[in-house]
Amino acid sequence: MKIAILINQSHKEEERFTTTMLAMKALDRGHDVYYIGLADFVYEDEQTILAHCRIIKPEHGLSTPGAFVNHLKDAAKTLVNLEDIDVLWLRFDPTLDMINRPWAAAAGIQFAQIVKKNGRLVINDPDYLVQANNKLYLENFPKDVRPKTLVTRNHEDVLRFLEEQKEKIILKPLKGSGGKNVFMIDYKERQNLKQTVEAIARDGYVIAQEYLPEAKKGDIRFFMMDGEPLIVDGKYAAVRRVQKEDEIRSNIHQGAKPEEAIIDEHILNLVGKVSQQLKDDNMYLVGLDIVGDKIMEVNVFSPGALFHATEILGKDFANEIIVDLEKKVKDYYQ
Incomplete structure (x- = not known):
């Protein structure tokens, strides 16, 4: 197969990224990998979308993540007609380009939509990623799996929500990742609420969620593939992320x-309870963030932590994904 992977920028890729694991496993199984940055597309006409790709092949003999990432960053770009690839895999994080390249994520999805329209397999489905590009996507799922939530840019709305919850709430950007600008607000210490809301709102809408006491134990990142739990030899692709003392964020790089x-x-x-919706939305690989009896987020663009699940459990989840993708591609073009 020729697997094209859409990322933000090649120079920002790292050895422990889930994308790196998946690309290396694809190479192990004899497939070519084409890395595309969000700025690398070329539109010639509605039937012709090209991209300047960094191509990595099995014969390059890249046996370690370090060698792989170094090769990727040094590789020259080749102009490729995307009609010739078998699958375009969207693995970029829209929030990384919000400030310096606000055009990038939207353009990536638009190009991916054209590639899909022209008959190529695109995962996750760009037509549904349009509505899943922020945390409001969670509201499409059953009410009993979601925390109580408010979305606004007005601090008075947030104050009312805080009063209804009585004790604590979590504030974060509606469109964000990696634990950036995430705050816990205690009703007894709400004097800085207005400033906090205004600070988060500089980048867009603010999402307020009920605070779940179980969050003290961290959260669980749980991987779903084609709407079903990703499992190898009875082990689920999942990892508990336990935050540092005096820290509310469960992100590993925090x-x-x-x-x-x-x-x-x-x-x-x-x-x-969310399986069928993920299937209906053609969400091939998804990471659910679970606290207690609630799903706090549905990560549909580039869910990470597969490296840690693999390391802790000793199971080759990346191989399971690539084997499944091989079958998916074969079925798609039959």
Whole structure:
């Protein structure tokens, strides 16, 4: 297969990225990998979308993540007609370009939509990613799996929500990732609420969510593939992320510690409630963030932490994904 992967920028790729794991596994299984940055597309006409790609082939012999990433960053670009690729895999993070390249994510989705329209397989489905490009996507799922939520840019609305919750709430950007600008607001210490809301609102809407006491134990990143739990030899692709002391964020690059997640019937019942919607939306690979009995976020663009799940559980989840993708591509073009 020729697997094209759409990322933000090649020079920002890292060894432990989930995308790196998936690309290396594709190489191991004999496939060519084409890296495309959000600024690399070329439109000639409605039937002709090209891209300046960094192409990596199995014969390059890149056996370690370090060698892979170094090769990627040094590789020259080749202009490729995307009619010749088998699958375009969208693995970029829209929030990374919000400030310096606000045009990038929207353009990437638009080009991907044309590639899909021209008959190529695109995952996750760009037509549905349009409505899933921020945390409001969670509102498409059953009410009982979601935390109580308010979206606004007005601090008085947030104050009313805080009064209804009585104790604590979580504030964060509606469109954000990586734990940036995430705050816990205590009703007893609400004197800086207005300034906090205004600071978050500089980049768009603010989302307020009920605080779940179970959050003290961290959260669980749980991977879904084609709407079903990703599982290898009885082990689910999941990891518990435990935040540092005096820290509310469970993001690993904010210092959280990855641990083995205990996946019980309660968790499986919870993820089962969102399974059909993910299938209907053609969301091929998704990361659910679970706290207690609620799904806090549905990560549909570039869910990470697969490296940690693999390391902790000793299971080759990337291989399971690429094997499934091989079958998916074969079925798609039959």
